[in-house]
Amino acid sequence: MSEREFVIPIGPQHPALKEPANFMFKVEGEYVVDVVPRVGYNHRGIEKAMESRTYIQNLYLIERICGICSNAHQTCYTLNVEEVLGMEIPERAKYIRVFMAELERIHSHLLWLGVAAHEIGFDTLFFYIWRDREVVMDLLEMVSGNRVNYAMPTIGGVRRDIPADKIPEYHKMLDILAERTKYYKGVAASEKTIMNRAAGVGVLKKADAIRLSATGPNLRSCGVPNDRRRDTPYLVYDEIPFNVISYDGGDQLAQVLTRVDEVFESVKICKYCLDHLPDGPIREKFSPLGKVPEGEAVNIVEAQRGELIHYIQSRGADKPYRYKIRAPTLANIPSLVERLKGGYIADIPIVLAGIDPCFSCTDRMTMVDEGKGKQWDVTGEQLRRYGIEWYKQ
Amino acid sequence: MVQAVDLVQLLIFPGFLFILAYAMFSEWVSRKLAARLQNRVGPLHTGWKGILQPLADFIKLLAKEDITPSAADGFIFTAAPLLIFALPLAALLLVPIQSIASLWSYGSVVSFEGDLIVVLFLLTLVILSIFLGGWSSSNRFAAVGATRAALQMLAYEIPLGLAAIGPAILYGSLSINTIVNNQVKGFMAFLSAPSIFALPVAFVMAVGFGIFTICLLAELEMRPFDIPEAETEIVGGWQVEYSGKKLGLLWLGRDVKLVLASALLTSLFLGGPAGPAPIPPIVWFVLKTVFCIFIVSNLSVLFARYRIDQMLKGSWQYLVPLAIVQVMAVIALNGVI
Numbered sequence: 001m002s003e004r005e006f007v008i009p010i011g012p013q014h015p016a017l018k019e020p021a022n023f024m025f026k027v028e029g030e031y032v033v034d035v036v037p038r039v040g041y042n043h044r045g046i047e048k049a050m051e052s053r054t055y056i057q058n059l060y061l062i063e064r065i066c067g068i069c070s071n072a073h074q075t076c077y078t079l080n081v082e083e084v085l086g087m088e089i090p091e092r093a094k095y096i097r098v099f100m101a102e103l104e105r106i107h108s109h110l111l112w113l114g115v116a117a118h119e120i121g122f123d124t125l126f127f128y129i130w131r132d133r134e135v136v137m138d139l140l141e142m143v144s145g146n147r148v149n150y151a152m153p154t155i156g157g158v159r160r161d162i163p164a165d166k167i168p169e170y171h172k173m174l175d176i177l178a179e180r181t182k183y184y185k186g187v188a189a190s191e192k193t194i195m196n197r198a199a200g201v202g203v204l205k206k207a208d209a210i211r212l213s214a215t216g217p218n219l220r221s222c223g224v225p226n227d228r229r230r231d232t233p234y235l236v237y238d239e240i241p242f243n244v245i246s247y248d249g250g251d252q253l254a255q256v257l258t259r260v261d262e263v264f265e266s267v268k269i270c271k272y273c274l275d276h277l278p279d280g281p282i283r284e285k286f287s288p289l290g291k292v293p294e295g296e297a298v299n300i301v302e303a304q305r306g307e308l309i310h311y312i313q314s315r316g317a318d319k320p321y322r323y324k325i326r327a328p329t330l331a332n333i334p335s336l337v338e339r340l341k342g343g344y345i346a347d348i349p350i351v352l353a354g355i356d357p358c359f360s361c362t363d364r365m366t367m368v369d370e371g372k373g374k375q376w377d378v379t380g381e382q383l384r385r386y387g388i389e390w391y392k393q
Numbered sequence: 394m395v396q397a398v399d400l401v402q403l404l405i406f407p408g409f410l411f412i413l414a415y416a417m418f419s420e421w422v423s424r425k426l427a428a429r430l431q432n433r434v435g436p437l438h439t440g441w442k443g444i445l446q447p448l449a450d451f452i453k454l455l456a457k458e459d460i461t462p463s464a465a466d467g468f469i470f471t472a473a474p475l476l477i478f479a480l481p482l483a484a485l486l487l488v489p490i491q492s493i494a495s496l497w498s499y500g501s502v503v504s505f506e507g508d509l510i511v512v513l514f515l516l517t518l519v520i521l522s523i524f525l526g527g528w529s530s531s532n533r534f535a536a537v538g539a540t541r542a543a544l545q546m547l548a549y550e551i552p553l554g555l556a557a558i559g560p561a562i563l564y565g566s567l568s569i570n571t572i573v574n575n576q577v578k579g580f581m582a583f584l585s586a587p588s589i590f591a592l593p594v595a596f597v598m599a600v601g602f603g604i605f606t607i608c609l610l611a612e613l614e615m616r617p618f619d620i621p622e623a624e625t626e627i628v629g630g631w632q633v634e635y636s637g638k639k640l641g642l643l644w645l646g647r648d649v650k651l652v653l654a655s656a657l658l659t660s661l662f663l664g665g666p667a668g669p670a671p672i673p674p675i676v677w678f679v680l681k682t683v684f685c686i687f688i689v690s691n692l693s694v695l696f697a698r699y700r701i702d703q704m705l706k707g708s709w710q711y712l713v714p715l716a717i718v719q720v721m722a723v724i725a726l727n728g729v730i
Contacts, residue, residue: 008533016625030537030701119625121616121698127431193617193697345537346700349625 216306
């Protein structure tokens with residue numbers, strides 16, 4: 001380390017991070033030379049906890065992985081369980097699930113826009129966006145009864161129906177959202193101080209984005225139109241017309257514009273769902289004590305932050321034998337490090353926030369021997385034996 | 394007897410007590426304005442519409458634990474908040490507010506030829522104390538913040554000085570009191586005999602007002618120039634290690650600086666506390682400074698924070714040349730008139 005370099009720790013507690021994670025920044029003056037990320041401050045053992053709960057109980061556990069993408073996790077979980085069960089859910093339930101997923105995307109992207117404005121010191125925009133985000137929060141509450149954990153998808157369908165007489169009101173609220181978001185897009189694209197802080201900041205090259213397996217808006221802002229909803233459609237996304245947004249540039253402005261445009265697309269999808277809601281029941285029956293036959297399944301859902309992968313392994317009991325979650329933030333961290341290198345200290349918050357990180361979704365453990373500096377993988381069977389041995393002591 | 398009057402002037406009105414009370418009032422005005430502009434409500438519960446909130450904050454901080462980091466340079470670390478508080482307070486004694494001899498006249502507590510230079514010098518010393526305070530606290534974030542404060546000073550110090558020189562040249566004095574007097578005289582002369590030359594003078598002075606306001610925003614570390622304390626970037630910047638009484642003093646010092654900034658704007662460009670007779674100068678002072686605070690708060694909610702390099706570049710590319718041109722225009726106009 002040269003004499004002019006020193007290390008600035010960002011996190012685990014830092015105003016720019018809403019959740020605990022640690023980044024060691026080697027800086028030279030105001031320039032960032034190198035970054036070492038470290039996650040793992042928020043490991044809650046959810047995968048293990050799922051193995052001791054029934055499938056219905058797990059519904060409520062899994063949506064508490066994250067406060068922002070709770071519905072995405074739950075959707076992916078129910079898709080997994082239904083695939084192992086071999087259950088086909090009613091069309092109406094599929095549409096309602098898509099409707100919820102897109103509402104959640106709108107709320108998450110607006111939240112992110114506000115946070116991004118706050119990170120570059122534009123608090124006025126932050127307050128305005130969050131005020132208008134209340135519209136979608138109210139809408140979520142009207143549909144599901146809840147503002148944060150909606151508990152809408154359940155095994156076999158959804159838990160609440162959308163009443164026909166409410167649909168015009170929902171349309172009106174979606175119109176307000178689209179109109180306000182259009183205004184904010186104009187602000188973001190014309191205000192010079194925002195351009196100063198966002199354009200050309202934290203650039204990720206297209207090749208690097210693909211090489212480092214970036215996902216979600218983080219990838220799409222680099223000019224790669226990659227979206228699970230279109231590429232491997234689940235639910236009824238193959239029936240709904242929508243565009244996959246992608247922007248060239250790979251800087252923070254592209255991230256902002258990608259997310260803003262995705263809000264418009266989501267509004268369109270929501271309106272389509274409301275207009276084309278098929279009649280029929282909203283769920284198939286699944287008993288709270290129901291057993292799931294032996295089998296395994298993997299499902300990928302396009303959450304707000306990118307590809308969300310869930311894996312389930314069942315051995316015929318009323319509880320999953322093994323459950324594995326890979327949240328999008330984990331896939332985005334290598335590209336985030338790439339974005340941060342060579343930038344300014346002042347740009348750290350906006351670039352960090354740029355991937356919309358959710359560290360509580362991401363955290364996991366690994367086996368390391370600190371003395372020898374070694375790290376190794378363990379199989380599920382080894383882990384099970386380790387657990388049994390540990391409890392025997 | 395003269396001494397008693399001097400003491401009252403220095404300690405009570407328009408000296409320390411009034412300035413401190415007015416500083417807290419100014420903070421409330423600026424917070425409330427910024428809150429309303431951002432669609433929030435601002436302070437609400439302490440006193441009428443939260444008017445006592447700054448006082449409550451100050452008292453709370455006095456009661457909090459005061460920690461000096463073991464790695465810090467204790468003497469400088471303690472001296473910096475005192476200086477940051479005392480220097481703008483001292484500078485305000487040079488700015489005309491209200492004379493206590495007569496209800497209808499104004500005057501500063503102390504006045505002499507060249508006190509404008511002293512005020513600008515004290516403003517620079519404040520930044521120096523900020524740098525020392527941040528640097529002595531031996532914190533990485535504070536070190537970055539302190540460096541940024543010093544760098545930022547390089548950017549706005551010169552246009553600030555140049556913009557202040559404009560009125561000094563135009564009204565032929567380096568004493569703030571005389572500048573105000575001559576402004577009033579000039580305005581009266583204009584009212585009795587309107588002249589076409591008043592138009593370019595007003596325009597040039599408006600430009601100076603703008604430059605001075607922008608520089609004061611940087612001096613006050615308000616958005617978009619809150620670079621040294623940028624919360625999301627370097628936590629609290631240079632003041633990150635300060636707590637308890639010292640933080641209380643820092644906050645009060647910032648409020649006093651807000652009053653000093655608006656009072657300087659008022660004195661140099663808006664005719665100071667002078668105004669038509671039925672209203673005493675103190676009321677004019679309050680009205681005009683609140684107007685200045687309104688401008689400053691309004692500007693501070695309109696923009697995103699600049700990066701330090703952008704700020705330096707922008708200042709040397711646009712602000713400094715503009716300030717030089719403005720001073721040259723003032724000299725030219727002064728020759729014509």
